[in-house]
Structures are given as C-alpha cells and as structure tokens.
Amino acid sequence: MRDLVTADDTTLIDLSIGLEDGVASEPTPPSIDAFDHEAGAERLAETLQAQGYDVEADDFPDGMGLAWEDLEVIPHAGTHLDAPWHYGPEVDGEPAKTIEEIPLEWCRGNAVVLDFRWMDPGAEISARDLEDALDELDHDLSPGEIVLIQTGADELWGRPEYLTEFPGMSAEGTKYLVEQGITVIGTDAYGFDKPFAAMGERYVESGDEDELWPAHFAGREVEYCQIEKMANLDALPRRTDVPIVAFPITIENASGGWVRPVALIGDETEGETA
Template identity: 45%
Template sequence: MTTVEPHRTGRVALPATGRLIDLSMPIEPSPFDPAVMRRRLWRHEHGGRRIGRKAVFNRRLPLRLRLARAARYVAGGRRIGPGCFPDGLFLGNEVFTLSVHAGSHVDAPFHYGPRTGDRPALRVDEIPLDRCVGPGVLLRLTHKLTDHGPAQSITAADIRQALARIEHTLSPGEVVLIHTGADRLWPGPRYFTAHPGMTVEATEYLLEQGVTVIGVDTAGFDLPAPVMIERYYRSGDAAHLWPCHLLGRRRAFLQIERLGGLDRLPRPTGFTVMFLPIHVRGAGAAWTRPVAIVPEEGT
C-alpha cells in the first residue's frame, strides 16, 4: 500500500491513501518499433576509464590545454581510472535515441497539427497539469482484439454499450481508458499491426460528453498504420489516413497511447488517473508514467 499525500488540483481531489497501479508500458528496444532507434550503455566496469578519458580530452577546453593534458595523460599523469572507485566500478549511464512517442506517452494537440480550430495548438509543455489528473472510467473492449483476422474498429456503438454495461454516465473532466488487451502483444509485431483503433465517431461521441482525455492500451490511437495505408491504396480515399489524429485539428483533446496493465484495475470507476508528461519543451508529445490511484476499501 502506497500513501498519497492529499492534494487538490483544479479538477479532482486526490485520495489521502490509496493503492497505486502502474498503467505504463516500458521504453525498451523492439525490432518492430521505429520509435526506439538506438541505445548505448555505459556499464559500471567501463565507466572509470571512460570518465578519465573524457576529463582529459574534453572538447570544450581550449586546444592548447587539451594538448597539454593529453601529453601528461600519455605519460601516465592526470589519470582517472577504475582503481579510483570501489571495486573498480564507476557510475552506470544509458543513452537512448528515441521518439517522444516511444513507450507510454501523451499526445498534445500540436502533434495533430499546428492549429486547433482558429488557435495555435498546445504543445506538450503547455498542457496545464490539472488536465493530467482526473476521475478514471475504464471501458472494457477486449472483444475488439482478435487473435486472427483484420484489426477491428471501435465505434460509437461500442463505447455506448461499454458504458451501459457498467451503468455509467460520462461527465466532463473524466479520463476514459479503453481496455483492449493489446498490451499483451508487446513486443511482437502484432502489437503494431493487429490492435483495434478508435473511429472518428467514437472519439467525437466521447468529446461531446465533455471528455477531453482518452487513453488506449494500443500502439496508436487510430487503426494500425499498415491497415490505414492499405485502405488508402485500395480506395484512394485519404480519409483513411490517421482520421482520429486529424480530428484534433478541429477539436482539442489529449491522447494517452501505449498504456498497459488496465486489466489490473479492480473496478471501472471510483479511481483517479494521473499521467504527468515529461517536460519536453516545444514537442508534440512526451513520455509519461501513468498511474491509477485506487482508494482503500471503505474510504
């Protein structure tokens, strides 16, 4: 049990105590994921020698000073090495070159286009943090994920039926989480090619109820990219290409993509969702560690 300090945002009061449920997917290399391109590891046993060389051959230093230090280094002076650290181990470090759409992340309106209606679209560092906390509503649509066959679309009728099953009426400010079970396909290729996708009508239905944050446990909000592209090739209709994302040019909303562990939520409502995006200045998206705060029973 994790204790959460009481706090009030502009939208929701967080419970004083509760259980935190991690709703994130990892940022890790996958051979099928173009969002994670490269990683470089600085292991503890290599760090001592590397930091020693960096201290001597620092390119920010004047050339004359670098040459003088290099000469002393070659002669055996001014050296930092593994022997300077306990057990010969320095600090570890990992360098990832990746997209802001890797792992669990928040798409801001600027991702959809430069403007939302007649206003400049918000970038991820401009999103008010009180929009990143709200009462959660879990809609279970696991039947839309099929083991075989084409990727399925999530319609407005699917959303209404899921709400009817839990006997819930949506309210403005709620964070709707769409549970398809697609996270269990990670990190295989079907995670990127077989997941269900939201439709414009389903997205607009949620927006009309005052919902402006929608989270999905799929690789993307729309249908898989190969499916959309193939439909465009066959029909010549560009409306097949990322329609829900492009809806964001007319109506402002946030997407949380690549959620995980939604099956661990004990109930469809009565919990709080928090998904604070990393402060990446000027970007259209940012990584997040989304959590559900589930109150203790009886509170």
C-alpha cells in the same frame, strides 16, 4: 484523491510500458547503449582530464564510476502522451498546444475503462460503440474524467503482432468523447487509430483520405490528448472512478512526451471486481 496519494494502504498499479532496446513492438525502437560502472569510471576520468585534472579510472573506489545509458529514441516510443500539436498546427483555428503547454490538471483525474477486447483487429470504434460501453457500465461521463480504451493488445507487447492486432478509434468516436468534456483518452494499443495496414488497405481501396489517421486528425477540430501504449488495465479492480495520474515529461516544442500512468487504488476497493 488527495488522501489516496498519501495513504500507506494505497495500491499503485503501473499502467505503462517502458523503453526497451530494439523491441519488435516498435517500428522505430529505442537504441539504448548501456555503460557499466567500470566504463563509467573511464568516462568520468576522461571528462575530468578534459578539464585539466589528472584523474585515472583506477582512482575511483574499486575502479568503478557511475553507470549510465546513452539513448536514441523518439518521444512516441513506449507509453507516451500525444499533444494537440501532434495532430496539426491548429485546433479549430487556434494554435495547437505542444507537450510542455499541456495543463497538468488534464493529466490527473478519475478514469473510466471501456472494454473493446471483443472487437476484431482493424475494426473502428464508433460513437455508438462508446455509448453502448458506457451504458453497460451505467455510467455518464463527466468533464475532466479520463477515458481508457481497453483492447487487450498489451498482452502482445514484445511481438510484431502488437503493431497490427487491435481495433482503433474513429474520428466521430473521438469527437464524441471530447464533446463530453474529456481531454485525455488512453489506449492499451500501439496506436489510437486502427493499425497502419488497415488504414493503408482501406485508403487504397477507396481513395478516401478520411481513412488515414482519422482519430488523430479529429484533433484538428477538437482539443484533446491521447495516451498510447498503456498496459495492465485488466489489473484494475473496477471500471469507473479509478484515480490516475499521468504527467508527461516536458520537451520543448514537442509533439509528445513519455508518461508513466499510475492508478491509485485504496483498500476500500478490496473485493470489487471489474
């Protein structure tokens, strides 16, 4: 891992989706107000004027200041990591960690990609499904590995269908992975659970509260983090032993933070197939 981070011949694969203004794939989309360099000169001049300095926008070189953006956005927009605090105030009777309390050691390691692109949208990934996917890879999980759930939903990014066309994790499946020593689980779908509509429909039919965010609420019993809205898992050259780093931004007392997962692929993987 150390050699891959510094090697010139390492290929970096971006596994994230960024923040986009008003995108149709977010129920609470970011609002991004961009200021160009001319507007930046006006704002910088106003800042200096407020401090008592006689500076005008035209005084800047070519009348241009600094470009920047004002954002209004939740930490669960774009690719992000959910902390245990997102799921509930406690995990098995202990205070749940907020995002700045997540150990960095959890957020780097070798990833295992489990392919569930064959599952129907709205279906739930069981422990048995996970076991079968691992058997297909002839792989036994080790503590500290990062499990990535591939649904193919990232191909729908930018469209409303992104919010509804994917399978989700089950509570038992989530607990099964955590019991193998997995503390970070990622998905390329909008959410970790099945889509909102599927949960709502099943709850109305059954009246069973376990139909509502079961995978998330499993985090009240077992401690783990999840990365939602990943992308480009199909660009990885193999399914196991994929070194990745996925460090979240820290936000005080927050339930999640934006993250940019990156896979580090060395030249020795050339010729390998997924």
